[in-house]
Amino acid sequence: MEVSYHPPVKRSVEIAGHKTSISLEPVFWDMLKQAASREGVPLNALVARIDAQRLEAERPPGLAGALRIWLVAGLGPLD
Numbered sequence: 642m643e644v645s646y647h648p649p650v651k652r653s654v655e656i657a658g659h660k661t662s663i664s665l666e667p668v669f670w671d672m673l674k675q676a677a678s679r680e681g682v683p684l685n686a687l688v689a690r691i692d693a694q695r696l697e698a699e700r701p702p703g704l705a706g707a708l709r710i711w712l713v714a715g716l717g718p719l720d
Contacts (some may be wrong), residue, residue: 642702656689662675663688666684 649664665673675689688708695707702710 654688655685656692661704663708665705665708669709669712673708676712 645707647667649666650670651662651664652670653660653662655661672685674684677684680687681708682690691707691711692704694711695701695704701707
């Protein structure tokens with residue numbers, strides 16, 4: 642299996658009415674889009690939900706890290 646390495650790509654998202662930029666590798670952006678589609682929600686809504694979950698964690702990671710953790714952990718909550 643060939644792995645495609647690519648540096649992070651910065652994109653703008655809106656969370657609770659505020660725009661913010663997030664840098665993620667393309668594979669994570671693809672995974673987020675797929676997850677949002679599966680759940681029937683816009684990408685911004687999914688990112689906002691993950692952001693809210695991360696802020697409830699005892700030691701919240703940064704947003705980009707929280708997104709990666711959420712995706713790798715099987716689309717579950719951050720603990």
